[in-house]
Amino acid sequence: MSTTTTSSTTNLPHNVKPDHLSKTNIPTSELSQKTILDLLNTKCTTSLHLLKQAHAVVLKSGHFQDHYVAGTLLKSYANSPSSNLNFVSKVFYYVPRPNVFVWNVMLKSCLDHNETWKACNIAGVDKEGLQIHTHVVKLGLHGDIHIKSSAIQMYASFGLLMDARQFLDDGQECDVICWNAMIDGYLKWGDIEAAKELFNSMVEKNIGSYNAMISGLAKCGRFDDARKLFDEMSDKNEITWSSIIDGYIKGGYYKEALEVFNQMQNQEIRPRKFVLSSVLCACANFGALDQGRWIHAYLKRNSINLDAVLGTALIDMYVKCGCLDMAWEVFENMKKKEVFSWNAMIGGLAMHGRAGDAIELFFKMLRERMTPDKITFVSILSACAHAGMVDRGLEVLDNMKITFGIEPEVEHYGCVVDLLGRAGLLTEAEELISTMPMEPNAAVWGALLGACKKHGNIELSERVGKILLEMEPENSGRYALLSNIYAKEGRWDDVAEVRKLMKERGIKTNPGISTIDLNGIVHEFKMGDGSHPQVKEIYLMLEKIIDKLKMEGYSPIASQVLFDIEEEDKETALKYHSEKLAIAFGLINTNPGTTIRIVKNLRVCEDCHSATKLISKVFERDIIVRDRVRYHHFRNGKCSCNDFW
Ligand code: ZN
Ligand code: ZN
Numbered sequence: 001m002s003t004t005t006t007s008s009t010t011n012l013p014h015n016v017k018p019d020h021l022s023k024t025n026i027p028t029s030e031l032s033q034k035t036i037l038d039l040l041n042t043k044c045t046t047s048l049h050l051l052k053q054a055h056a057v058v059l060k061s062g063h064f065q066d067h068y069v070a071g072t073l074l075k076s077y078a079n080s081p082s083s084n085l086n087f088v089s090k091v092f093y094y095v096p097r098p099n100v101f102v103w104n105v106m107l108k109s110c111l112d113h114n115e116t117w118k119a120c121n122i123a124g125v126d127k128e129g130l131q132i133h134t135h136v137v138k139l140g141l142h143g144d145i146h147i148k149s150s151a152i153q154m155y156a157s158f159g160l161l162m163d164a165r166q167f168l169d170d171g172q173e174c175d176v177i178c179w180n181a182m183i184d185g186y187l188k189w190g191d192i193e194a195a196k197e198l199f200n201s202m203v204e205k206n207i208g209s210y211n212a213m214i215s216g217l218a219k220c221g222r223f224d225d226a227r228k229l230f231d232e233m234s235d236k237n238e239i240t241w242s243s244i245i246d247g248y249i250k251g252g253y254y255k256e257a258l259e260v261f262n263q264m265q266n267q268e269i270r271p272r273k274f275v276l277s278s279v280l281c282a283c284a285n286f287g288a289l290d291q292g293r294w295i296h297a298y299l300k301r302n303s304i305n306l307d308a309v310l311g312t313a314l315i316d317m318y319v320k321c322g323c324l325d326m327a328w329e330v331f332e333n334m335k336k337k338e339v340f341s342w343n344a345m346i347g348g349l350a351m352h353g354r355a356g357d358a359i360e361l362f363f364k365m366l367r368e369r370m371t372p373d374k375i376t377f378v379s380i381l382s383a384c385a386h387a388g389m390v391d392r393g394l395e396v397l398d399n400m401k402i403t404f405g406i407e408p409e410v411e412h413y414g415c416v417v418d419l420l421g422r423a424g425l426l427t428e429a430e431e432l433i434s435t436m437p438m439e440p441n442a443a444v445w446g447a448l449l450g451a452c453k454k455h456g457n458i459e460l461s462e463r464v465g466k467i468l469l470e471m472e473p474e475n476s477g478r479y480a481l482l483s484n485i486y487a488k489e490g491r492w493d494d495v496a497e498v499r500k501l502m503k504e505r506g507i508k509t510n511p512g513i514s515t516i517d518l519n520g521i522v523h524e525f526k527m528g529d530g531s532h533p534q535v536k537e538i539y540l541m542l543e544k545i546i547d548k549l550k551m552e553g554y555s556p557i558a559s560q561v562l563f564d565i566e567e568e569d570k571e572t573a574l575k576y577h578s579e580k581l582a583i584a585f586g587l588i589n590t591n592p593g594t595t596i597r598i599v600k601n602l603r604v605c606e607d608c609h610s611a612t613k614l615i616s617k618v619f620e621r622d623i624i625v626r627d628r629v630r631y632h633h634f635r636n637g638k639c640s641c642n643d644f645w
Pocket of ligand 2: 609631632633639640641642643644
């Protein structure tokens with residue numbers, strides 16, 4: 001999901017004129033400092049619009065001269081959900097002779113936004129982080145404990161860990177926040193041992209110390225250590241839970257993340273919005289539709305306002321779990337849509353092969369005066385590709401720059417190569433690759449290769465297959481692709497050559513794994529898997545399926561047997577591909593007519609694809625398979641990808 005923030009700065013009160021402030025700061029208003037602070041602290045936390053109104057009030061009332069008010073205003077900008085560091089710095093610029101509090105708010109918001117360079121610039125120093133120290137000392141802030149922790153944070157984020165550490169060891173007063181900042185710094189740079197040592201030597205630890213360790217360890221990939229500490233803690237707060245859940249999600253451990261989230265629910269800890277959207281992301285990636293639905297219901301039950309971020313996370317979850325209708329419903333009901341919300345919906349439609357709807361929505365977006373960004377154009381171009389709209393696609397590519405000022409990037413060219421290739425315009429596609437202004441990446445070549453395979457251009461396939469292998473010698477899929485090209489031609493010597501190369505280079509293949517969500521539990525299948533409790537039933541069902549399909553004229557695709565894209569393929573194993581097991585499981589355990597939803601980590605092979613098409617017809621089921629590349633909606637013997645994936 002994209003989480004770009006809005007960046008319009010045009011209606012910022014300070015932007016009007018530099019001398020605007022001096023004209024309006026005559027204290028004519030009756031408003032007290034307290035009223036102003038209340039206004040900033042309560043009303044403005046949710047909306048940038050309200051915050052800007054409050055900002056105007058601050059200026060008019062003359063309270064902007066008050067450092068405490070100015071600092072609080074800065075803080076509100078920094079904490080605003082659609083926060084943008086530009087706002088914060090612009091406001092900061094107008095604060096007359098900022099004091100410690102104002103400085104601290106500014107430095108902290110820079111650090112929170114990972115804008116270390118800016119933080120240094122604001123402090124009036126160059127990138128030599130050391131100089132900020134001098135600055136801080138000059139301002140006489142050295143003894144200030146708050147700025148001390150900010151300084152530790154800043155030094156640490158530059159990787160100047162020794163300098164950061166000097167603040168701790170300088171013999172002056174230090175609080176637990178300074179220690180925590182140091183731990184955080186060590187972990188940010190992967191110095192786990194130093195972090196552990198410091199943590200263990202701390203006389204006084206607070207929840208923050210534990211939280212810093214847990215989130216840092218998880219970020220370093222030390223999930224076991226993080227989890228051990230998490231389990232040890234008797235007193236966890238909401239941040240503790242979020243840290244471990246977020247760590248798991250960022251590391252791709254979706255199953256573990258969802259398990260901890262369930263525990264969190266059992267303990268009746270109310271998750272913050274941020275956790276909910278990150279758990280939705282786990283659901284999306286794991287295909288855990290029931291869990292995702294539960295969160296949706298939870299939001300409704302607790303009347304939690306669907307802001308753009310949370311709403312978009314919901315859309316993304318529904319899209320990725322194959323429920324376009326639900327995604328649409330959420331989208332329609334969202335009060336505030338940002339460009340990334342539109343992108344999620346347009347991209348969802350495009351990915352599911354509903355090109356016409358995607359393009360229609362794009363025009364609606366323009367009518368509603370929403371400015372598309374580069375991600376929007378990736379979706380639109382891929383929609384055009386799937387719908388075979390060659391002229392429109394080329395037109396969009398041209399217009400991106402002329403009308404919207406967005407320079408096409410390699411992804412956009414990749415979509416157009418795909419578009420031309422799908423339409424059989426292989427020469428044009430190749431020409432575009434050789435004339436595009438940047439080096440083509442693997443995705444661009446991959447798009448061309450897909451087209452060559454579809455249109456039976458063996459000579460070009462082989463050439464592109466070799467280029468891809470050169471580009472990504474570590475990617476096992478590239479060997480499989482090239483080998484498959486040879487296998488189809490019956491060039492067994494070349495097949496053997498590719499295999500030998502793979503062996504020499506020690507390239508290992510990933511096992512194919514398919515998952516299916518049944519009543520909130522995600523079941524996982526590997527090829528030839530015998531570990532599932534229903535294994536007997538599943539294999540019986542599979543036999544039954546194959547028999548029925550054979551009556552419909554199905555025969556296993558022989559060329560897949562030799563060396564499949566997934567490398568799952570061995571002659572006897574073709575019918576036990578993970579997605580076939582998952583489909584059989586789905587047919588056994590769901591009511592007739594229920595849609596079966598499967599997530600697969602690799603590409604679906606040709607044999608599974610044609611078998612699934614027939615299953616959708618014979619068993620009258622919609623089957624939605626999300627593979628590594630795209631979505632396949634199987635219905636009544638056909639697939640939404642038009643056999644092109
Ligand atoms: Zn297969
Ligand atoms: Zn398909």
